[in-house]
Amino acid sequence: MSLLSPESLAELPATVQRPAYERGALRSGIVHLGLGAFQRAHQALYTEAALADGDLRWGTVGVSLRGPGVPRTLAAQAGLYAVTERHADTAHTRVVGGLREALFAPAALERVLGALADPGVALVTTTVTEKGYSQHPASGELDVDDPDIRHDLAHPDAPRSTLGVLAAGLRRRPAGAPITVVCCDNMAANGRTLQRLLGQYAQQVDAGLARRIEHDIAFPNTMVDRIVPAATPASLDWAQARLGGLRDEAAIVCEPFTQWVIEDRFSSPRPAWEAGGALFTADVRPYQAMKLRLLNGTHSAIAYLGQLRGLQTVADAMADPLLGGFARALMTQDLLATVDVPAGYDARAYCRELIHRFENPALGHRTQQIAMDGTQKVPVRWLPALRESLARGVERPFLERALAAWLHYLGSGRDDAGAPLALSDPGAQALAQRLQAAGSAHEAVAAALEVSAVFGREPWAEAFMQRLAGHLAVLRRGGALALLAPGSRH
Template sequence: MRGLPPSVATPAYDRSRLVPGIVHLGLGAFHRAHQALYTETLIAHGDMRWGILGVSLRDAGVPRMLAAQDHLYSVTERHGEQARTRVAGALRGALHAPSELQAVLAAIAHPAVSIVTMTVTEKGYSQNPASAELDIDDPAIRHDLSAPNQPQSTLGVIAAGIRLRPASAPLTLVCCDNMASNGDTLRKLLVQYASQVDVPLANRIASDVAMPNSMVDRIVPAATPTSLDWAARRLGVRDEAAVVCEPFTQWVIEDRFAGVRPAWEDAGALLTSDVRPYQAMKLRLLNGTHSAIAYAGQLRGLDSVSDAMADPLVGGFARRLMLEDLRATVAAPAGYDVLAYCHDLLARFENPTLGHRTRQIAMDGTQKVPVRWLPALRESLAQGIERPLLERALAAWLHYLRSGVSDSGTALVIGDAGAPALADRLRQAANDTDAAKAALAHASVFGSDAWPSAFVERLASHLSKLRQGGMTLLLAG
């Protein structure tokens, strides 16, 4: 990228000296604005071992787009009128797994690569959200079990790469997706998968491959024509891979690596012995509130998170949900000010320059709700505690699926492969009580354990209000 304004920071190092030491699966905007920038800082300080080879597991457009720009792209951190832009050079290549599979497997197998990171979303791990075990009915997993050397799933690709890797080359897998104990979860699922195709490989993975838990945090909206146009005006050139995100960023990682690792702590990451309190806090307070904003916002016809936060009804609901219901369910790390963290989150949600779409956040609810809301609900109900705001959020999601339209009658676009089966249950029910029972009996989302009858009755009452008067009636009380 030549001819950029002086205010735009560009790589000052020789990119030809970069050695690919990291393979990243899931080459979306989040990775490019998060893990890649932590690594970029280390490279800029002179550690050339950590060039990144990005892998797109589905979309061929992202690798093609990045290749046309020599794998350079810009990241602008923006809040209101304040903005700071830098060009990242850490990405040394980008592969499309379906069409370049052998190159992807060879990269994972290469001894110079000691880290594989991933951001493939919750659904990318082929986990049954109710049982938390490997979903052997996942079409990609079914394919990989019959053709393990031509894998399509995330787990299959990782396992096939490790199978080709020298046993003497240490490897660490760093899951950066929003799952509780994500490293432990990845280990369990990967071993379960490998056990089906290659028992010695499963044993090797279980004993030799490190998978630390981690927690990532940065709001990175998907690129839009508007955001790309804005970035082009700021840069003076067109960057089809431009990312516009918030200034805040956080990465907490357990210091459990099999071999050499980047000194990410020198770039601002927190290395710790236990990431679980940070994970739970972020998963419930940020992600849990985000999901509630998304479904309430979609039902109210509000396109962005900042629009929803500015809406008296939805904004007030989101604030109370976080501060009253969800905050009560988290155990903070020692010395951590959870209330201040909540207020920081709310201020981030109000950032009007991000344009973070409620429709985007609402995607894949059948994967997200079981980890963002249901554990807090289960724990509270087991203690005899009601969470009235969280229960209303759950009802709003179910109504979103059942009605398929906003409160004003506009058709909603629901991007969730697991939604039709649950929506059919809701729509076939004779009344709201039956709808609540039918939904909670949908084991792939809600599990097989019974829910308290009083909770079922409250949920039915919320569904009735939504059916009669939408979000206005639900949140009136």
């Protein structure tokens, strides 16, 4: 079995698109932190379009902060990997060539910091998930109790955290070398949020760096959108067949839809990402809010209810009459009413497109994957919409049921059939313990909402808590099926 490599590119089927530029002439212009599947199937393809137009300044140095597996796999393939866009039986495969290096930061820290300091590098992009920014989920400020932050403040030249690595690299950059930091994770005002958190960290390490972060380095807000499931043995085998028998251990199968909205605010040169379809705008916030609530918010509800119902993929959940109907209603009745739609934008059409994407049977997007790290996701995907609605005296019946399902998911630890759930949320221990120790559903809700790290310090209305407790009681008696039954919705 041959491995995908520069030497084996000639063996690919004619239907597979190859890099349309000379890889040997690439220069390093981007450092990317967080070398997961999403970036490699999203931002990397927009950069491929710029490279294909002949601007070879924008090769990428990819950095994994948490695990050596992906860098090791990509290094064995000289940075090459394939992306297949698939919906049902329609598929298109391309090989991506813009990755010049793949580094594991703990094992190659000097090379990582050197890349960040390189004056030829004009951009840092990040996809490290919400929890990767050491942000306190309730206050929104730097979490100084994060173990990695504590370590980095004590050892700023040997950092572990995203903020620590970024700060250490920026400290080494020569004066006057412009750079822009582009955050691509699902956080409201993600660029400004990263700028604030990095500035708060830098204030404790290097006041001069903190001033540069505030005044000299641009942090544009962005909105990213593409469904990219984690690879599985089955998806890797399927991709191998697409590649004519060549094995690609870094192969990605994703949906055809992709969107990238970027605030047009840079302090350095950038690739022509618009060649790949990126939209540059003065204000990303309306697009970001729509995506965060309509797509990500609905996804989280599908994940927790799907896990409780024993449904393993989003497509399975959407095909379930009760859960599929609930997800549609949550999106179009509750969540859509909470967003400000940009002028001239057809939000109803956007919702229809989202539903179509969720129904894609080819992706195998696992509910368990989406359910990870809920204590980081729920405070940004659901709670602001609930707070705003309650302040106006408006109930959100589907969103409130989704929140109850999450609490039940954490508190019970089992699905409706009694099978144990694989919970993956390091921040959920305190919340889960409170839920498990409580007696009645109302006591459980009251105890849970007191966890300020998730739910904030502002008290919740008693009427809301009563409704939430009622939904939780239904879940405890009859599981998710009882909660989703038509009679329980009103």
